[in-house]
Amino acid sequence: MLTELTNGAPPSALQAALEEQLSGADRAWLHEALAEAEAEAEAEAAEARAKAGAEVPEPVDRNRAQWPLPTWEIRFAEAGRHCHPARRTAQEDPSTPSTPATAAAPCTPAAPDAQDLADAARVLLLHAVRADLDTTTRLYSHGTAAERRAVLLALPHLSAVTTPAGSALPLVEDALRTNDTRLVAAAVGPYATQHLDQHAWRHAVLKCLFTGVPADAIDGLSRRARADSELARMLRDYAAERTAAGRPVPDDLHRVLVLTALPDPAARPDTTARVEITADPTEES
Amino acid sequence: MRIFDPHIHMTSRTTDDYEAMYAAGVRAVVEPSFWLGQPRTSPASFFDYFDALLGWEPFRASQYGIAHHCTLALNPKEANDSRCTPVLDALPRYLVKDSVVAVGEIGYDSMTPAEDTALAAQLQLAADHGLPALVHTPHRDKLAGLHRTIDVIRESNLPPDRVLLDHLNETTVKAATDSGCWLGFSIYPDTKMDEDRMVAVIKDHGTGKVLVNSAADWGKSDPLKTRKVGDALLAAGFTEDDVDQVLWRNPVAFYGLSGRLRLDVPDAPEPLHEGNSILRGGE
Numbered sequence: 001m002l003t004e005l006t007n008g009a010p011p012s013a014l015q016a017a018l019e020e021q022l023s024g025a026d027r028a029w030l031h032e033a034l035a036e037a038e039a040e041a042e043a044e045a046a047e048a049r050a051k052a053g054a055e056v057p058e059p060v061d062r063n064r065a066q067w068p069l070p071t072w073e074i075r076f077a078e079a080g081r082h083c084h085p086a087r088r089t090a091q092e093d094p095s096t097p098s099t100p101a102t103a104a105a106p107c108t109p110a111a112p113d114a115q116d117l118a119d120a121a122r123v124l125l126l127h128a129v130r131a132d133l134d135t136t137t138r139l140y141s142h143g144t145a146a147e148r149r150a151v152l153l154a155l156p157h158l159s160a161v162t163t164p165a166g167s168a169l170p171l172v173e174d175a176l177r178t179n180d181t182r183l184v185a186a187a188v189g190p191y192a193t194q195h196l197d198q199h200a201w202r203h204a205v206l207k208c209l210f211t212g213v214p215a216d217a218i219d220g221l222s223r224r225a226r227a228d229s230e231l232a233r234m235l236r237d238y239a240a241e242r243t244a245a246g247r248p249v250p251d252d253l254h255r256v257l258v259l260t261a262l263p264d265p266a267a268r269p270d271t272t273a274r275v276e277i278t279a280d281p282t283e284e285s
Numbered sequence: 286m287r288i289f290d291p292h293i294h295m296t297s298r299t300t301d302d303y304e305a306m307y308a309a310g311v312r313a314v315v316e317p318s319f320w321l322g323q324p325r326t327s328p329a330s331f332f333d334y335f336d337a338l339l340g341w342e343p344f345r346a347s348q349y350g351i352a353h354h355c356t357l358a359l360n361p362k363e364a365n366d367s368r369c370t371p372v373l374d375a376l377p378r379y380l381v382k383d384s385v386v387a388v389g390e391i392g393y394d395s396m397t398p399a400e401d402t403a404l405a406a407q408l409q410l411a412a413d414h415g416l417p418a419l420v421h422t423p424h425r426d427k428l429a430g431l432h433r434t435i436d437v438i439r440e441s442n443l444p445p446d447r448v449l450l451d452h453l454n455e456t457t458v459k460a461a462t463d464s465g466c467w468l469g470f471s472i473y474p475d476t477k478m479d480e481d482r483m484v485a486v487i488k489d490h491g492t493g494k495v496l497v498n499s500a501a502d503w504g505k506s507d508p509l510k511t512r513k514v515g516d517a518l519l520a521a522g523f524t525e526d527d528v529d530q531v532l533w534r535n536p537v538a539f540y541g542l543s544g545r546l547r548l549d550v551p552d553a554p555e556p557l558h559e560g561n562s563i564l565r566g567g568e
Contacts, residue, residue: 068377069377069378069381074381077381077382077383078381078383079383080383080384080547081383081544081545081547114547114549118383142378144336144339144340144382144383144384145339145340145341145343145344146383147382148340178341180340180341180344181344182344
C-alpha cells in the first residue's frame with residue numbers, strides 16, 4: 001500500500017499513511033526530521049532571495065558533499081533505523097536483535113515492509129527540503145541502494161524543483177542499468193513514463209521481465225504499451241528465445257503483449273489492432 | 286545451527302558460496318572493507334567499493350536469505366599510500382549509513398607512522414559515530430603488533446568493550462583477553478587458525494567474548510569454516526547452546542552495539558526467475 005502511495009500520492013496522504021504505521025518514538029523522529037528539512041529549505045530560499053539583488057553569485061559545487069552534512073541529510077541516511085513497523089517495535093526491543101525471524105522460520109515473509117516505511121520517510125524528507133536537481137543527484141550518487149531507491153520514488157514529487165523538465169533522467173537511466181530489482185522497480189515510475197523516450201522505455205519493460213520485476217510496477221504500462229508494435233516484436237523475440245532454450249516464458253510477458261495489441265485511441269481503430277500474438281493471451285489476464 | 290559470519294569478504298565470492306552458506310546455516314554476515322588484492326590508486330575507487338558494500342552486495346545476499354551488513358574504513362595496507370589517504374576525510378558521510386555496523390578493518394599491517402595515524406583517526410571516528418570497531422591484528426610480527434594495537438586503543442576514546450580484535454591465535458589470545466576487547470578468530474585452510482586448534486582455544490578460554498569467522502576472500506579460504514567449527518565444537522562435547530553463543534549470539538551482541546543490526550531483512554531464498562536469474566538479469 002505504501003509503495004503505491006510513495007509512487008505519486010500527495011505528500012500529506014503519504015505522511016498520514018506512514019504515521020499510522022510508526023510507533024510513537026519513530027513518529028516523533030519523523031516530525032523532527034521533517035521540521036529540519038523544512039527549515040533547511042526556508043534557509044536556502046532566504047539565501048537565494050538575499051543574493052538575488054546582489055552581485056553575481058559565486059558558483060558553488062553542490063554536487064560535492066560537505067562535512068558535516070546538513071542535519072536533514074543525516075536523517076535521510078538514518079531513516080531505515082527509525083522507521084520500523086509499530087507492531088514489531090512494540091514486541092521487540094530493537095537494541096537487542098537476538099531473535100531473528102529468519103533463524104526461527106526462514107520461510108516466513110518479511111515483517112510488514114520496513115523498506116516501504118523508510119522509502120516513504122525519505123520521499124517526505126526530499127519533498128520537505130524541496131530537493132532540486134543538484135541535491136537529488138548528490139544524494140543518489142552518494143546513496144545506499146535504499147537511499148537511491150527513495151530518490152527515484154521521489155522524482156514525481158519534485159518535478160517543480162528538478163528543472164529543466166526531465167533533467168533527472170540520468171538517475172533513472174543509471175538505475176535501469178543496474179541488476180538490483182529494488183532499483184529497477186523504483187525507476188519505472190511516473191517520472192520514467194513521462195520522460196523516457198520510447199526506445200529506452202521499451203528496454204525498461206524488457207528489463208523488468210528479464211529480472212522478475214512485476215509488470216505491475218511499471219507506471220502507465222497499459223497506456224504506453226498500446227499499439228506499440230515494436231515492443232510487441234521485442235516481446236515475441238524474447239518469448240521465442242526462452243522457448244528455444246526450453247525455459248518458461250514469464251506470465252507477465254503475455255499480459256504486456258496483449259496490451260500492445262490494443263488500438264491506439266488516436267489512430268484508426270483497425271490499423272493497429274493486427275499485431276500478431278503468437279503467445280496465448282488468455283494464459284494470463 | 287544458526288550461524289552469523291562476522292567477517293567475510295563476499296564481494297570476492299560466488300553465488301554458489303551464498304547457496305552453500307545458507308544450506309550450512311548461515312543467516313547473517315558482516316563484510317568488512319579491506320584490501321582487494323590489487324592496489325587502488327584513487328579515493329574514487331574506494332567509494333565505488335563502499336557503494337557496492339551498501340547496495341549490490343546486500344542485494345545479492347538477500348537473494349539467498351542472508352542478512353548483509355558491512356564495516357567501512359581505510360585498511361591498514363593502503364593507509365600507507367598517499368593516493369588513498371583522502372578516503373579518511375570522506376568516511377564520515379559513509380559511517381552514517383543504515384547498514385554500517387562498525388568501523389573496520391582498521392589496525393596494523395607493517396606498523397608504520399602512517400598506520401598509527403589512520404588507526405587513531407578511525408578509532409576516533411568510531412567513537413564519534415557511536416560505532417564499535419573491527420581491528421585487524423597484523424600477520425607479521427603479530428604479538429608485538431597486538432601489544433601496540435592495544436596501547437593505541439587504550440589511548441583512544443573508544444572503550445575496549447566496543448572493539449573486536451581479529452585474527453587472533455594461541456600466541457595473542459591471552460593479551461587480547463586481558464585487554465577487555467572482544468576476541469575474533471579467523472579459520473583458514475592453511476594459514477591463521479584451524480577448526481581443531483579453535484576448539485582447543487575455546488576449551489582454555491571459554492566462549493565468553495569469542496567470535497569465529499571464515500574471513501573468506503579472494504585467497505585460499507573457505508566460507509563454510511564457521512559451520513565446521515560448530516561441528517567440531519559439538520564433536521568435542523560442547524553443547525548446542527555453547528555453539529549458538531559463539532556462532533550467533535556473540536556476533537549479534539558485538540555488532541548490535543551499533544544499534545543498526547537488522548536481522549529480519551531477508552526473505553527465504555525465493556526460487557529464481559526460472560533459468561533467468563534475477564542475479565544476472567538474464568544476461
